[in-house]
Amino acid sequence: VYVQTPLITASDCEGAGELFRVTTLDLDKVDSIPRSKDDDGKTLEGADYKEDFFGKPAYLTVSGQLSAETYACAMGDVYTFGPTFRAENSQTTRHLAEFNMVEPEMAFADLSSAMQNAEDMLKFVVKHVLDNCGEDLEFFGSFYDKGLQERLTKLVEKPFARVSYREAIKYLQEEIAKDPSKWQFPTVEFGTDLATEHERWLAETKFNSAVFVYNYPKSIKAFYMRDNDEDGGETVNAMDLLVPGVGELVGGSQREERLEVLDAKLKEQDLNPADYWWYLDLRRFGSVPHAGYGLGFERLVTYVCGIENIREAIAYPRFPGNAEF
Template identity: 65%
Template sequence: MAMSEGSSPGVTLPEAPASAGEGAVGDAGAAALAAGTGGRAKRTRVKAIMEATDDPLLGKTVAVKGWVRTKRDQKAFSFVEINDGSCMKGVQVVIPQDVPTYSAVERLTTGASVSVTGVVVESPGKGQRFEVKAQEVHVVGECPTEYPLQKKRHTLEFLRGIAHLRPRTNTIAAVARVRSALAQATHDFFREEGFLYLQSPIITASDCEGAGEMFRVTTLPSEVSKVPTLEDGSTDYSQDFFGKPAFLTVSGQLSGETHACALGDVYTFGPTFRAENSQTTRHLAEFWMIEPEMSFADLRDDMDNAEAFVKHVVSHAMEVCGSDLEFFNKFYDKELLQRLQRIKDKPFVRTEHERWLAETRYDTAVFVYDYPRDIKAFYMRDNEDGKTVAAMDLLVPGVGELIGGSQREERLEQLEAKMVEFNLSPEDYWWYNDLRRYGSVPHAGYGLGFERLVCYVTGVENIRDAIAFPRSPGSAEF
């Protein structure tokens, strides 16, 4: 069950005291800026201090730069927790009163940015091995009392309205780190498997899915009366920028196939767009897709690669984002780590479509394959029974479809017949058909919605929290 942002340790932010007056930035701020530019190479990330497995930094002077999470004042010291986004935890900085800028420190508020130089020492307190004893503290940027992230519970829905600030919360910061790790693991996996990375176009004239739910790209006048038309009253796109109808891509698959049929194995990883008027927690108008294409491959090869990929990226996230996943396991999905371990260790179940309909649901990843041809896309290869296609979906608990893939139809005659059946013009896809006309080979591929993968690995329920700036019907802020 998802929790409200702000109800976990380190997420509930304390009320900010009155804003600092003169002297809080001034010369100290200028010095901090100088230290933060020319001295950037010497900056020590909080993660290097808080997640060190040994003590190489003990007794060393470090420069820590980040944002204030909490501050406690005592008689001769102030204790300030600083977080720089590199990990879940913040580092405790002990600031003695004899620090020259202590008057500015006393007025520090939650959200202020600071630059601290000090020595790493063993911490006598609970919860951390090390802390920093400050020698110099500079306030880089003050944070006034109207800072939205105050000491109260903030729902994820509220945070979507301040998407520019929500990365400062534990949940969204952790999502961002996991997302980054998954992206890095994606490139690592395909490189190790011998795939080439292809940057497919965002503007296209092709509808890969044949659904017609595409965003149009045009420079024609916005005033209807000035739009050029043909004799039948339809829009004259010959006068548009590209000379024909153009759209934001719904998939990089067709471009991927062109290169797979020349270079062997390729993958694309980029933004895609669907003009679906859907307000569900699983759909976005703009989302990222991972789409590999493999030559000389069939549906079994497709499923083998997809399973290996998911296991690889999940393993990588568990290895490098341990504290973030523990946070999600504690506050969002108490079975998360157990579920991810199952995905990592156990073979995926594979079942034919009809058996899937007849059997109970599994509690692990399941490949469902050989779907009825009438409900799948035109480019999927017909099976010998004439009723099904060589298509598969990977279904995972809590998310549903994570991957959709198929063996592509490599036979020209069958492909052109299906285009007509799907009300597509073979002439518009002449270049796609050329792949079958000149040295055609069996090939297969799949698409994985990256935000759904992020949701699955983190346990976050709403896909709008798995991307920095979600785009959905009626929402294109920031």
């Protein structure tokens, strides 16, 4: 079932703070912006957003996931597809400040189910393109990737590899030790957030195929991901799908459905549980195990078409320093 999720939100889904703020306060008149006060009436730093349009801080959404979870727990399997925004200062060939995401959310699903669903969907899309867009692929192949059709055919026919984060770190450490000078980020250990060069080596060299990396450290993932009970909560039921030529294409997890655990995780990450009251209520008044993932649509286009820069996969690219048209 397709569901529509809001573009303006008061919740930070990722907890990373990379959000575009939505406000009607006059930023050209700094002195006129209402300031917050403490209980004694002393003026504090920061604007008083009680005087703003929504009466609280509001942002452009980084993901429709949290809202999609409410639908999934009521309706079963759902998905949302729409624009998302990241105020991330990334001048790379893989990042945009505004892009579209396909976000399925599935009730009564675990991490393995989410990985299988992502694999099945990606193979379905790529096979459809191979069966119906041969001339287009030949055109893109002549300009970008001469082995494009062969690469896509291989993705459809070969099962995706699966490797735990701990195993991936071990493989990377062994490879980097051979010649650290070849790597921009040669220090890799448990807790390292994998860089693009690490992701691409795993997909292109180690496995030579699409590969799921799963069970990431809790410390580098978002609050809503379910703790792994078997290792004492050191890792979470999260996964990334890495593909040759791109790196990360899909990110997902099993969601934390236990109220007391979710409340504790919000506090651990310095997030105010009061801002997520409705998300906590979803657990308080009856939840089910559920899982989902996000697929960046423009990254999918770059992968299927063999395009080298994601800015060529969208009509009006938004990135740091550019918001033309």
